[in-house]
Amino acid sequence: MNRVLRRAAPLALASATALLLAGCATTPDEPEATTDAAACMDVPAGELSDGVKVDGEFAGSPTAEFATPLEAEKLERTVAIEGDGDETAAGDPMNIVVTAFSGTSGEAIFSQPTTIKVGDEQVFESFRAGIDCVPVGSRTVTVAPASTLYGDTGNETIGVAAGETVVIVIDVVEVQEPLTPAEWTENVPEVKFGADGEPPVVTLPATDPSTELQMKVLEEGDGGEVQDGDNVTVQYQGISWTTGEIFDQSYTRGEPATFPTDGVIQGFGAALVGQKVGSKVIVTIPPELAYGTDAAAHELGGQTLVFLVEIEGTEAAS
Known part of the structure; x- marks a missing residue:
């Protein structure tokens, strides 16, 4: 699926959102949306996502433990903590904390609060999956193969090697209210x-x-x-x-x-x-x-x- 590539902010200004935006490349393994009104992504849990142990305060900077090197062939998502809020819906601007871990070393790549919209196709499906059709207050664990993320080029800026699997932990904090200084x-x-x-x-x-x-x-x-x-x-x-x-x-x-x-x-x-x-x-x-x-x-x-x-x-x- 072709994506829109937006201009990136300077690294010292960029939110995590800038790291979540897909480029103009085709990603063959994108999950299909279901046919119901919510158009939820079909991203089942799997052995790899279920095997990631996440600790740490909700909306903080979590840690994750999993067997390395972790190499995934398909996108998997596990809901580690199920929230008690309303289910996220397409177009909702969600305040989240997103933390990414190297599948090779297990080390954290970045951890940062940001805001993305549910269903925004300018965002990699690997990140969209973590906030798609889950109750607010949830923590999700997504295991993203390279084909659904940075591909054969990787992302040198944040230290993701070419072809590397990434583990993504997202805390779905709240729907963003208008922010006025x-x-x-x-x-x-x-x-x-x-x-x-x-x-x-x-x-x-x-x-x-x-x-x-x-x-x-x-x-x-x-x-x-x-x-x-x-x-x-x-x-x-x-x-x-x-x-x-x-x-x-x-x-x-x-x-x-x-x-x-x-x-x-x-x-x-x-x-x-x-x-x-x-x-x-x-x-x-x-x-x-x-x-x-x-x-x-x-x-x-x-x-x-x-x-x-x-x-x-x-x-x-x-």
Whole structure:
């Protein structure tokens, strides 16, 4: 099945969603949907998925034990914990925690909160299977052969070798409610924009960070409004409130970045939607809306992040 390949966000901005998006390749082993109204994927449990033992707090960063090397020939899914919420349905935007493990070594590849829609065919079926037609509150274990994921090329960015089977654990946390930043009025960093191409300087106040998603519009533009899912072009600078250091920025790369608003961490995408082209904004993002609260799961895990953003353009996703 041919997939849409969307523009990827820079790695330091990308949510796990960016790692879940399929490329323009054919995957021969995609499960068939059933013919009922829910169009649930037909992904039965199997010996391999049943054999994965998962421990750890729900919606945290789980661990998994299984015999290695694990090599699968077909997609298998086991519901390790059955939730007591409503069953997920096509189109539902689900807040999840997705953790992937190498089938070769058993080591964790990544673990991160993100949001994906049930049935979104831009997402690999291996990840869609983990949230498809299960009660909210469930934890699923999916064993994904290479043919249903990164194939013969693998994914060098996250350390998946060519032809490697991946074990995917997904905690189906909740249906995402609309996320709108609160107005940032206290302890707003000082911002000085650079001249002649120099990057801006953001000075954080000597206070504890906010525990909320907050944003201040420094300058309102007069262009078109960014819509959810748009491909937006921005200049940005990201600073960790924990360390006070810049961890990524586009200013020093000489050109802006373009990516979909739903392909970046939740707090960053929410700050862009509804803003006008030409606007300059600064946003503070708590860990649960960035890279999660577990410092061991990501190098920016457990950290409050601050982004200065200049919105240069937006266009509807094709």
